[in-house]
Amino acid sequence: MSKRLTAWGATLVGLLLMLATNALADDAKPAPTVTDVATAIDTVWVLVTAFLVFFMQAGFACVEAGFTRAKNVCNILAKNFIDFCVSSLMFFLIGYAIMFGDGNDYLGWTGFGLSEAKNPSGVPLYAYWLFQAVFAGTAATIVSGAMAERTRFIAYLLYTFVISAIIYPVIGHWTWGGGWLSTMGFADFAGSTVVHATGGWIALVGALMLGPRIGKYGPDGKPKAITGHNIPLASVGVMILWFGWFGFNPGSTLGAVGSNTEAIGLIAINTNLAAAAGGLFATIAVWMIYGKPDVSMLFNGVLAGLVAITAPCAYVSPSAAIVIGAIGGVLVVLGVMLLDKLHIDDPVGAVPVHCLNGIWGTLAVGIWGQKALGLANDGLLHGGGLGQLGVQALGVIACGAYAVISMAIIFSIIKAIVGLRVTPEEELRGLDIDEHGMEGYADFQIFTTR
Amino acid sequence: MSKRLTAWGATLVGLLLMLATNALADDAKPAPTVTDVATAIDTVWVLVTAFLVFFMQAGFACVEAGFTRAKNVCNILAKNFIDFCVSSLMFFLIGYAIMFGDGNDYLGWTGFGLSEAKNPSGVPLYAYWLFQAVFAGTAATIVSGAMAERTRFIAYLLYTFVISAIIYPVIGHWTWGGGWLSTMGFADFAGSTVVHATGGWIALVGALMLGPRIGKYGPDGKPKAITGHNIPLASVGVMILWFGWFGFNPGSTLGAVGSNTEAIGLIAINTNLAAAAGGLFATIAVWMIYGKPDVSMLFNGVLAGLVAITAPCAYVSPSAAIVIGAIGGVLVVLGVMLLDKLHIDDPVGAVPVHCLNGIWGTLAVGIWGQKALGLANDGLLHGGGLGQLGVQALGVIACGAYAVISMAIIFSIIKAIVGLRVTPEEELRGLDIDEHGMEGYADFQIFTTR
Amino acid sequence: MSKRLTAWGATLVGLLLMLATNALADDAKPAPTVTDVATAIDTVWVLVTAFLVFFMQAGFACVEAGFTRAKNVCNILAKNFIDFCVSSLMFFLIGYAIMFGDGNDYLGWTGFGLSEAKNPSGVPLYAYWLFQAVFAGTAATIVSGAMAERTRFIAYLLYTFVISAIIYPVIGHWTWGGGWLSTMGFADFAGSTVVHATGGWIALVGALMLGPRIGKYGPDGKPKAITGHNIPLASVGVMILWFGWFGFNPGSTLGAVGSNTEAIGLIAINTNLAAAAGGLFATIAVWMIYGKPDVSMLFNGVLAGLVAITAPCAYVSPSAAIVIGAIGGVLVVLGVMLLDKLHIDDPVGAVPVHCLNGIWGTLAVGIWGQKALGLANDGLLHGGGLGQLGVQALGVIACGAYAVISMAIIFSIIKAIVGLRVTPEEELRGLDIDEHGMEGYADFQIFTTR
Amino acid sequence: MKLIIAYIKPERLNDVKQALYEAQIYNMSVTNIVGSGRQRGYSETYRGAAMEVNLLKKVRLEIGVNDNFVQPAIDAITKGARTGQIGDGVLFVLPVEQALRIRTGELGPPAMG
Amino acid sequence: MKLIIAYIKPERLNDVKQALYEAQIYNMSVTNIVGSGRQRGYSETYRGAAMEVNLLKKVRLEIGVNDNFVQPAIDAITKGARTGQIGDGVLFVLPVEQALRIRTGELGPPAMG
Amino acid sequence: MKLIIAYIKPERLNDVKQALYEAQIYNMSVTNIVGSGRQRGYSETYRGAAMEVNLLKKVRLEIGVNDNFVQPAIDAITKGARTGQIGDGVLFVLPVEQALRIRTGELGPPAMG
Numbered sequence A, B, C: 001m002s003k004r005l006t007a008w009g010a011t012l013v014g015l016l017l018m019l020a021t022n023a024l025a026d027d028a029k030p031a032p033t034v035t036d037v038a039t040a041i042d043t044v045w046v047l048v049t050a051f052l053v054f055f056m057q058a059g060f061a062c063v064e065a066g067f068t069r070a071k072n073v074c075n076i077l078a079k080n081f082i083d084f085c086v087s088s089l090m091f092f093l094i095g096y097a098i099m100f101g102d103g104n105d106y107l108g109w110t111g112f113g114l115s116e117a118k119n120p121s122g123v124p125l126y127a128y129w130l131f132q133a134v135f136a137g138t139a140a141t142i143v144s145g146a147m148a149e150r151t152r153f154i155a156y157l158l159y160t161f162v163i164s165a166i167i168y169p170v171i172g173h174w175t176w177g178g179g180w181l182s183t184m185g186f187a188d189f190a191g192s193t194v195v196h197a198t199g200g201w202i203a204l205v206g207a208l209m210l211g212p213r214i215g216k217y218g219p220d221g222k223p224k225a226i227t228g229h230n231i232p233l234a235s236v237g238v239m240i241l242w243f244g245w246f247g248f249n250p251g252s253t254l255g256a257v258g259s260n261t262e263a264i265g266l267i268a269i270n271t272n273l274a275a276a277a278g279g280l281f282a283t284i285a286v287w288m289i290y291g292k293p294d295v296s297m298l299f300n301g302v303l304a305g306l307v308a309i310t311a312p313c314a315y316v317s318p319s320a321a322i323v324i325g326a327i328g329g330v331l332v333v334l335g336v337m338l339l340d341k342l343h344i345d346d347p348v349g350a351v352p353v354h355c356l357n358g359i360w361g362t363l364a365v366g367i368w369g370q371k372a373l374g375l376a377n378d379g380l381l382h383g384g385g386l387g388q389l390g391v392q393a394l395g396v397i398a399c400g401a402y403a404v405i406s407m408a409i410i411f412s413i414i415k416a417i418v419g420l421r422v423t424p425e426e427e428l429r430g431l432d433i434d435e436h437g438m439e440g441y442a443d444f445q446i447f448t449t450r
Numbered sequence D, E, F: 001m002k003l004i005i006a007y008i009k010p011e012r013l014n015d016v017k018q019a020l021y022e023a024q025i026y027n028m029s030v031t032n033i034v035g036s037g038r039q040r041g042y043s044e045t046y047r048g049a050a051m052e053v054n055l056l057k058k059v060r061l062e063i064g065v066n067d068n069f070v071q072p073a074i075d076a077i078t079k080g081a082r083t084g085q086i087g088d089g090v091l092f093v094l095p096v097e098q099a100l101r102i103r104t105g106e107l108g109p110p111a112m113g
């Protein structure tokens, strides 16, 4: 008898479980399964974090506008907008196919216009696309800051097509699209190299090819300050970027269920601590070197910490994140000094922030990374030896070399066709009037003496 | 023996499953069921997207403030704040009851103050209310831009009570509250007509009744530029709006589980592509027509794309979204020109953006909409003929006519009681001093020559 | 036979259930259980709301910068950034251990640096930490506004270490960390007292110890207006704060599943209605008292409503929330007047907003709170008598006394070591040049006559 | 040669410019100023505290003219700026001893035009 | 009639205005300027690059007065503006040949008041 | 004593300052202005509507000098400001009747330096 009872009991348990899940779904709709719900939450996570990453566009726009002069403010804003518009469209038509399509180790080649596109994620294709598209947009927009106040609008527009359609997706394919770097175990969790160093290298090439702004280096070669015109605007931008980075890093898990539940917490705390340490240590560094806490360096330090933690965010402990961020903060101060020594004029510090710290963050994976947190090998300080660090260095060099060479060619072509730089008269008068026929602050009395 | 074993095994499976779900809930709390979890995620989705839509208030405030003159900046900000305050309270007390209450085809009439209010959604009433309330707030705030720089504060305050309590809820009832338009199969997924065209029509009525700002049209009738005073502020506003729109459209699924998981991805990509296409094509259009890429038109183009995709976002493919957005971008440029021809002074372009593109987006449902994506009939280009397009046109006309007529009456009444427009002296001096006794930029030297 | 069949059937049910949940997890990964998914959604909720609360830092920065003078704008921004950096690091190293560690009724003492830290929540420790850390950051940053335009940067920096490491965590331990106030049934759902009144009391102490800004009170003792320099910036800040508060209050459920699903909806609507009522009634109050609707009071009113609803948000009905917010709005206007009477110079209104309304909101729990919504006892108006109100008052007094006394000591020590206030020359010239060597608005012609 | 300095209401600037153009006076320099005159300002409250605004926003014109253009310039300014209400402003005529057009090196009266 | 142009420290403006009022001089025009004088400015670094600030923020007053008010005006300005520290500024007195009150058409000395 | 008022192109300010320093003229006051001269402005469209910008951004220098410094100052300004292109600006020399250094009370020529 007891056998029977037990059997019935088991059945009952099963049925009750099924019924329970049906409770609310009284209207014909099939009850959601646990998997449905898990996919839903993963999708919500990916979308919400994608929205946050999108919002970083506003952050970049504010920082770049705030750190440059009032007479060029419409121009820099226009560039920040149009690059996201163009890169959204190009990443839809071409970029995604190259990044994630079937192909070889170096390049994908299926899924143009997202038709029959591959979807390596556990969330719907379109949601995944959006997340990737906002990353592509970030890589594109980094460049405008270093090339600010002297680049022709049309030249920038053309550049934007190329980076989002080809340059960025290729590097993305290598690392995240199943290409050769990923096969080698190269780890860049959320894009210190793929997004930031790529953008940063291109920024460097661009700044070099353009040359410095008029008046940036005196006849004696000494760098002169060309101060930003709206520090509150820049500060809002930095805050928005920090906020958006909570999408950038934690969202890169592409899901929130299962082991990702722990992971997103870790990544979020790491992101925050690295940013905080970056800000604090950059402030201390600039204070010690120059005697006063330069607010613009505090801002750059926060961003440096954020860029640096982007690659290792999932693989390191919070204490390691603090160290990585703190070093990033000091690096950015030294990087700004170095660029000025080299007479490379980068108005907003895009190169020290994104290139230098993108590299630093990628290498940090090989130092503090932990196998227990999903990395291929333990990092240097966790007894894994130099293996991972070597792969990381290789990835840094390969991506850097590719970005620099390809964009040097592209910029040369653009220069030949439409010209990269505005005329000295336009530069002196401001790009707003000459390129856009308008002013940023029509009611204000603005100095254009510099 | 094996029978017994199997039976025990089944029991075990069942018990383990139950235990597993109990793991964390050691304190008496009943274990959540799949349905609980599904409702939780739907609620989280609705709330988070509602928060994003709320944030659009900041976007509107920035755009409107940035596109008008410094001497009126406190006034326009005050209007943007107070209209959301009032419409939150009125939509709680009255609006929701009219929009979603039991009633007839034209009007609901139960659930005032949310007491025993109907809840057509699958999420808790209060969460649903918040989502609807921020939509009501959006409809209300659109109007301030077109009426900027000359409307009395008290008149605007009164108008706000009426639109959020009655005007908007009635149109909402027709379409989303089970009223006659929804019965006919009229489809406006996230509110191109319900929210944007409604706001846009009222903006048109308001601008017409007020007349143009002093100095907007020369003695020869030629329009004169009255440039915005803070383009960076406007640009931040546009970015915030774009960001918020990721709540506006994808959130309108009111859930993320099941078929909604796919839907929110589709809607999000469509929203983004239409905005990008709108921005790019508006830029191209203004560049071709006037010779320079006017940044303010780029901004308006982005918003135009967003408004246009609002109705069709769930029913069309991403490629269709690009086309809809691109046309929206061109339309907004033509719309601004047309208004100036007609001597209707709309300082921020609220009518071309919200009214014109609200209409365009609503009609686009009838052109590119797909039955497979949940629309009643296939649209024109999917072989469904003119049926859906006809219904859409009807909805556009009905809502437009209702909004225009009712608000013409309301504005006339307000005009009679307190007056709509400030005195010419106040207008010249700026509304900030005369209406609020303060200035927006106390430390800056501001031109008030215009 | 039937026995056997049934037994097999039960097995099948069990297996199918398991398979179903396995559908997507084709790669070895174990299928998520309902509990997994529930924890995932709770974690997503906690993280997303933590991100929103983080973003409030931008809100505070904008409000404080906008309400003070242009010549001090870099300084106030630097303070807002550095306090979050420092408090993140200190709350990681020390604060969390004191707030949530094992210890006694007054203080925790385990889990420094989060190593083996206690986790009272249902979400991963790191996610929980982030949520708590952004709260600590909020408490810290409130103070800068009241001490604006005259406090030395280094003094502020030192203060920040102390509040985030010790002062705030102790109060947090009493109420949320299992300390004596929580044992007594003191209820402060999201921190009217713990965060806001604490910050507000310290702001008061700071403002008192610093004394008023030069020129704030005439020789005749009459207060003089020192108007804010950038009202649009302040307005963006208020909007961001309102937006972030949707994380602050609803996020404090620390979960979204089960009974929390209803709760987060209730809390969200209450938050919104209280803010709206606060804004509207502050506007009406200032309009009636001074004849014009002062926009800065509208902003303060919104914030007052938000602070006031923070403690009771989960325990009261939406109608009560409106009343609580409305009273908060009026209180803030009266509070600003009172401070001016007392010659306490609080440039941004931090004391009326955070201290006064933090107290008011905490008391309101004892008036409108409902046992049915999870409070220990019904409030006064729900027939619960004065019991809860008494406990609330006790909590208000205890926390206030502790905050005031401890910080008076700390500020005195800081004053003795580095000095609290800049020299009169620095104050007149602006803190930006003297403390940071830079200007906020380099291209603008700024008045520094005041 | 004279330098005319005029303080006018901001919103009259366009009319004054128009009137000057009609008088064939095209050269001028314009500044934002704040000023007090017979129009004594106003008082407001900001956050409950008194705010005495006794310096009002005005616009200042500087026009260097040759002697025969002094009267036409004065007439044009008066025509464009006068509203008859308090706050219309004043103008001063100052002697100029030398003038130089930087681009051409022209000295004296020809530099004015 | 004279035009007094004074360059003072911004934070002294209120005191100067006060002193002028006490001397019954109510009419003036005020501008923001940047200037260099004996006070040579300062240098800072911005992002590590030298920033020579040799033009300091000052306020410029223009006061048109009749001859008998010149000395009282000078005294009042001196009283309000002097701190004894470098950067206090200078004032110039220029001859005015003609004055006109736009609203009333008053010419000469009466226009000044 | 003279007051030199010069209107120059904003981007020439640094060169003018440099040239003045070389001529040992350190004292000056600088203002932002908008002006029209032979350079007639330009027209743009903003949102499709005509925008006539006939007041261009310029910088205005005021330099009070003793008589022996007038010519050096003029030369320095010319040297620093001349580009040979339209819009280079003009300068006026006005007589100054009295000068006072507020800090020291110095009167006349010594106050200028």
Ligand SMILES: Nc1ncnc2c1ncn2[C@@H]1O[C@H](COP(=O)(O)OP(=O)(O)O)[C@@H](O)[C@H]1O
Pocket: D007, D008, D033, D034, D035, D036, D037, D038, D039, D040, D056, D058, D085, D086, D087, D088, D089, D090, E027, E028, E029, E030, E062, E063, E064, E065, E101, E102, E103, E112, E113
């Ligand atoms: N004596 C003066 N010196 C300098 N500026 C003056 C003088 N008188 C008037 N102004 C300027 O002219 C403006 C208008 O003067 P006001 O006396 O108000 O005009 P009205 O005579 O039409 O009432 C003042 O705000 C001030 O800028």
Ligand SMILES: Nc1ncnc2c1ncn2[C@@H]1O[C@H](COP(=O)(O)OP(=O)(O)O)[C@@H](O)[C@H]1O
Pocket: E007, E008, E033, E034, E035, E036, E037, E038, E039, E040, E056, E058, E085, E086, E087, E088, E089, E090, F027, F028, F029, F030, F062, F063, F064, F065, F101, F102, F103, F104, F112, F113
């Ligand atoms: N000769 C001058 N010409 C024009 N402006 C001057 C002259 N001398 C001084 N100023 C103005 O006065 C301000 C203060 O002069 P400064 O010499 O620093 O004062 P002090 O003599 O008290 O040290 C300068 O910043 C400048 O704007």
Ligand SMILES: Nc1ncnc2c1ncn2[C@@H]1O[C@H](COP(=O)(O)OP(=O)(O)O)[C@@H](O)[C@H]1O
Pocket: D027, D028, D029, D030, D062, D063, D064, D065, D101, D102, D103, D104, D112, D113, F007, F008, F033, F034, F035, F036, F037, F038, F039, F056, F058, F085, F086, F087, F088, F089, F090
């Ligand atoms: N007569 C004048 N009165 C006042 N300002 C003048 C006068 N002439 C020129 N200016 C100022 O000088 C600036 C440059 O003058 P402009 O005639 O364009 O120079 P250029 O002679 O080199 O073409 C003008 O914008 C204006 O500010």
